[in-house]
Amino acid sequence: MPANYITREGLGKLKNELEELKTTKRQEIAEKLQRSIAFGDLSENAEYQEAKEEQAFLEGRISELEDAVESAIIIDTNSNSHGVRVVSLGSKIVIEPTNPAGPKTTFIIVGSEEAAPSEGRISNASPIGMVLLGHKEGEMVSAKTPGGVRNYKILKIE
DSSP: OOOEEEOHHHHHHHHHHHHHIIIIIHHHHHHHHHHHHTTSOGGGOHHHHHHHHHHHHHHHHHHHHHHHHHTEEEOOSOOOBTTBOBOOTTOEEEEEEEETBOOOEEEEEEOGGGOBGGGTEEETTSHHHHHHTTOBTTOEEEEEETTEEEEEEEEEEO
């Protein structure tokens, strides 16, 4: 099972969702199954078939969340070596594209489970996330993106 890099906040959200699914949602589906069984002949009971499909989906999601929680590796903001800041999981960084030139962008590098580019959280497995890891302020990196090769300058690491 691959490691799941995640912040404490993200792990808390996963655990909350898992608890909700295991308790409330499982109970709701169990009740729906009981009601549909009461209608008789299960082979032609659409409500029963729908409830079974919901149950299968729910159990699949529970399994995914359990795996994600079990394989979670908590990331904290930027541990550095000998006072030199490098981009790592949990780093908040500011970059500036140099080809073509563009506006500065600030984001946090997180694990895939927490990635939300529109919220400024990019995955360490994304093209930009991968090339930034291990680099220092002032360095230039090139990322092969769906739009072509882009160059970035690392302006700040927090």
